[in-house]
Amino acid sequence: MTISIDAAAGMSARRGQSVAGLKFAEAIIIPVAALVLSALLFSIFLLFLGKSPLMFFGLIWTGGFGSSFSLQNTLQRSAPLILTGLAFAIPARIGLTMIGGEGALVLGGFFSAAAAIPLVSNSVPVFLTLPLMAISGMLAGAFWLGLTGWLRHYRGVNETIASLLLSYIAIAIMNFFVEGALRDPASANKPSTMPIGEAYKIGSMPGTAVHWGLAAGIILAILLHLLMTRTTFGFAARMTGGNPRAALAQGLPVGFLLVTSCAIAGACAGLAGFVEVAAIHGQANASLVAGYGFTGILVAFLARQVPLAIIPVAVLFGALAAAGGIIQRRMGLPDATVLVLQGLIFVVLLTSDTLYGRIPFLQPRSGSAR
Amino acid sequence: MSSFEISRRSLIKTGLAGLAASTMPLSFARAQAAVIVGIVYVGPRDDFGWNQAHSVAVEALKQVPGVTVVEEENVPETDAVSKSMESMINIDGANLILATSFGYYKPFVLEMSAKYPEVAFRHAAPLWNKDGDPKNAGSYFPYLNQAHYVNGVAAGLSAPGGKIGFVAAKPIPSVLSNINSVLLGARSVNPNASVRVIFTGEWSMPVREAEATNALVDAGCEVITCHVDSPKVVIETAEGRGVKTCGHNASQASLAPKGFITGAEYKWETIYKSYAADIAASKPLPNFLVGGYDKDMLRSTPYGAAATPEAIKAADAAIAALTKGEPIYKGTLKDNTGKVVVEKTYDNYDPYLDGMGWLLEGVQGSIT
Numbered sequence: 001m002t003i004s005i006d007a008a009a010g011m012s013a014r015r016g017q018s019v020a021g022l023k024f025a026e027a028i029i030i031p032v033a034a035l036v037l038s039a040l041l042f043s044i045f046l047l048f049l050g051k052s053p054l055m056f057f058g059l060i061w062t063g064g065f066g067s068s069f070s071l072q073n074t075l076q077r078s079a080p081l082i083l084t085g086l087a088f089a090i091p092a093r094i095g096l097t098m099i100g101g102e103g104a105l106v107l108g109g110f111f112s113a114a115a116a117i118p119l120v121s122n123s124v125p126v127f128l129t130l131p132l133m134a135i136s137g138m139l140a141g142a143f144w145l146g147l148t149g150w151l152r153h154y155r156g157v158n159e160t161i162a163s164l165l166l167s168y169i170a171i172a173i174m175n176f177f178v179e180g181a182l183r184d185p186a187s188a189n190k191p192s193t194m195p196i197g198e199a200y201k202i203g204s205m206p207g208t209a210v211h212w213g214l215a216a217g218i219i220l221a222i223l224l225h226l227l228m229t230r231t232t233f234g235f236a237a238r239m240t241g242g243n244p245r246a247a248l249a250q251g252l253p254v255g256f257l258l259v260t261s262c263a264i265a266g267a268c269a270g271l272a273g274f275v276e277v278a279a280i281h282g283q284a285n286a287s288l289v290a291g292y293g294f295t296g297i298l299v300a301f302l303a304r305q306v307p308l309a310i311i312p313v314a315v316l317f318g319a320l321a322a323a324g325g326i327i328q329r330r331m332g333l334p335d336a337t338v339l340v341l342q343g344l345i346f347v348v349l350l351t352s353d354t355l356y357g358r359i360p361f362l363q364p365r366s367g368s369a370r
Numbered sequence: 371m372s373s374f375e376i377s378r379r380s381l382i383k384t385g386l387a388g389l390a391a392s393t394m395p396l397s398f399a400r401a402q403a404a405v406i407v408g409i410v411y412v413g414p415r416d417d418f419g420w421n422q423a424h425s426v427a428v429e430a431l432k433q434v435p436g437v438t439v440v441e442e443e444n445v446p447e448t449d450a451v452s453k454s455m456e457s458m459i460n461i462d463g464a465n466l467i468l469a470t471s472f473g474y475y476k477p478f479v480l481e482m483s484a485k486y487p488e489v490a491f492r493h494a495a496p497l498w499n500k501d502g503d504p505k506n507a508g509s510y511f512p513y514l515n516q517a518h519y520v521n522g523v524a525a526g527l528s529a530p531g532g533k534i535g536f537v538a539a540k541p542i543p544s545v546l547s548n549i550n551s552v553l554l555g556a557r558s559v560n561p562n563a564s565v566r567v568i569f570t571g572e573w574s575m576p577v578r579e580a581e582a583t584n585a586l587v588d589a590g591c592e593v594i595t596c597h598v599d600s601p602k603v604v605i606e607t608a609e610g611r612g613v614k615t616c617g618h619n620a621s622q623a624s625l626a627p628k629g630f631i632t633g634a635e636y637k638w639e640t641i642y643k644s645y646a647a648d649i650a651a652s653k654p655l656p657n658f659l660v661g662g663y664d665k666d667m668l669r670s671t672p673y674g675a676a677a678t679p680e681a682i683k684a685a686d687a688a689i690a691a692l693t694k695g696e697p698i699y700k701g702t703l704k705d706n707t708g709k710v711v712v713e714k715t716y717d718n719y720d721p722y723l724d725g726m727g728w729l730l731e732g733v734q735g736s737i738t
Contacts, residue, residue, distance in 0.1 A: 069460055175571070179540075189495070189542045190473050208469045280449045286572075287447040287473055325442045325454045326461060334414065335444035 026362045027304055034352040035302075038345040044366055045340065051331055063326040064319025075210045078318030080105070082217030083272035084296025085310040086224055087302065091149070091159075092305045094261045095241035100148055100163025101169030102270040103294025104141035108270025110174040112137035113284035114182060116277075120196050121336045129200055133249045141270020141312040142263040144170060149262030154256045171289055178285055192285035202279040213275030218311055220268060225307035237261055255258040268291060291338050300347055315341075371451040405436055405465065405649045407642070408458030410451055412471035413445040413574065419600030423620040424470050424494075427638035436648045440464065447473030455482045459489050466649055468642070470494045483507035490643065490655050496724065498658055504554040508657035512642050512667035513718060514544070515551040517634030518595075520670050521616040522555025522563075523657045524631045527681040528614050532556065535586030536590060537596035537604050539573045541737040543726040545597045548618075548634070550730045552595060554698055557732065559684050566591055567735035573711035583607040593631065600657045605630075621671045630674025632685060637669045660719060661735045662695040692718075704731045
């Protein structure tokens with residue numbers, strides 16, 4: 001591997017272009033082309049329905065970015081998606097397909113609400129309560145996905161299936177406690193935990209209507225990007241992702257790397273759950289199960305598992321969700337239409353994976369330059 | 371790369387076209403009439419259940435001259451609904467917001483109604499509290515248990531062995547009242563009637579609802595009814611097993627051509643049209659609107675193929691009695707653990723019944 005990089009670098013240096021530059025261009029052009037192709041295919045679908053694609057995409061613009069209200073709507077909706085996108089992307093870098101972000105989010109939200117009960121009842125100050133809640137949420141999520149990683153490495157259980165099934169178990173656990181032991185008696189018709197109260201809720205960032213959860217997501221994305229690209233841990237993780245057996249042979253602590261990466265992913269999803277509880281609902285209940293974990297998978301894929309790229313992609317998906325409402329109302333299209341678009345993007349994107357390394361003008365020129 | 375060159379002229383042309391397309395929707399609201407209603411559904415409009423009932427009422431509302439309705443479906447009980455409501459107010463100019471799912475109220479409707487005091491917000495569950503909740507918010511809720519009582523009357527005469535099966539979602543007061551009302555209605559015509567209930571634990575869980583229906587039929591139930599968001603699965607499964615059915619929320623008559631008796635339907639359009647009329651006349655909307663057959667807020671689905679003339683007669687009589695205010699919960703009644711829970715006769719809108727946490731004796735099943 002090392003040899004070929006040097007050779008490629010040497011060869012392309014003769015052409016005056018950098019390999020890194022070409023790879024970067026490839027990483028941007030192919031997903032963008034996939035997006036454009038999906039938009040075109042979707043336009044054909046819309047024309048079949050007798051609807052105007054121009055109006056549709058115009059409404060995505062208006063509903064997603066066209067006014068300060070739309071922009072804030074978009075940003076608010078993208079906040080959980082950044083975190084759940086990270087929950088898929090980090091294990092993906094190490095070669096695991098973990099789709100359990102939903103369960104980790106729900107469990108994280110539940111545990112932070114549960115931790116809030118003794119803290120709020122004893123009037124512990126906000127600057128202690130919120131971090132403690134966040135930590136319990138992150139620990140719960142980390143444990144849940146870390147468990148899946150452990151099962152994968154030490155017991156050979158397929159992590160995709162395990163994480164999905166554990167998701168449902170997590171939701172059931174949340175329901176069990178929220179409807180039973182931890183149910184707030186005042187919430188008879190919609191079982192929920194005790195509300196944390198306005199005083200403890202995470203507020204909006206000054207001058208906006210978007211809560212601080214967005215900032216937390218962005219900061220975490222930047223930190224994890226640095227972790228994966230600039231530290232030895234990140235390098236070892238990516239090596240393991242490339243070839244676990246080679247990594248083992250080289251003496252890398254593969255088990256530790258796997259479980260830690262999964263735990264980090266779970267902590268991200270758990271934090272998303274905490275934010276849902278502390279910024280939006282004020283309590284844990286069935287509304288935590290909103291599908292953010294699953295949309296995060298799509299976000300991570302479109303971002304090519306790069307933590308920093310997850311931010312703009314999450315904003316794009318936030319915009320789609322934000323515009324979905326106005327598209328329904330103006331064009332009389334069912335809500336499922338936006339899902340069709342998302343599905344189309346996903347399929348085209350997966351297919352576009354095969355194009356890496358095949359587009360001639362994006363490859364470093366190899367061979368003699370005599 | 372020359373084939374990809376975009377000329378400045380075409381760029382400006384497409385840019386302006388896009389801009390024009392994007393400004394089109396904004397001018398929509400200004401030219402419209404005085405009553406603009408925004409309604410938010412938690413699920414799909416064609417679910418043969420809770421959301422369809424609202425959607426059917428909205429279709430009736432749209433026929434009223436001067437009323438515009440904008441609808442949004444599949445809005446989850448998260449801050450997405452706040453954004454939807456805000457979008458309807460800011461972009462569509464809505465002056466009445468109808469929030470139809472239970473979990474929309476706290477905190478979303480409360481927050482939005484405080485933020486937009488000139489817009490009326492009404493929520494489909496009896497949650498509005500006059501001490502503390504914003505004055506522009508309010509609740510509306512028909513007492514569907516009256517229609518379930520009628521279901522029970524018809525079912526009691528359609529089940530020779532008196533066994534009725536009930537697939538329920540969550541054991542909350544409004545669901546429990548429906549179950550108990552079915553029992554009381556059935557027992558009013560058939561003293562041996564009993565109701566067997568299975569709780570699925572969720573408002574919409576198609577697989578578990580089908581399993582519960584099959585389990586009830588296997589246990590000998592001759593009529594199946596339910597309280598879940600979308601009774602489609604329950605009714606279809608029961609029809610497939612050849613047993614009779616009573617519906618809930620909206621009309622499922624078309625799903626059970628052989629076995630349908632009648633159903634407990636909400637008649638939301640009475641409330642929606644009265645709100646629209648109040649807004650058009652610039653009158654304040656009532657904050658708390660409840661009712662039943664007496665206020666024309668309920669209807670029983672037109673009788674299906676499995677309704678015998680005897681059942682039809684008894685059900686019609688029950689509807690007439692309820693329209694006059696005949697109480698359903700007449701004491702003394704015990705719950706199925708033997709405790710006395712109803713010691714006197716309660717008016718159908720008595721707040722005591724809103725805190726119901728028991729199943730009457732005659733109902734086989736448990737809340738926990």
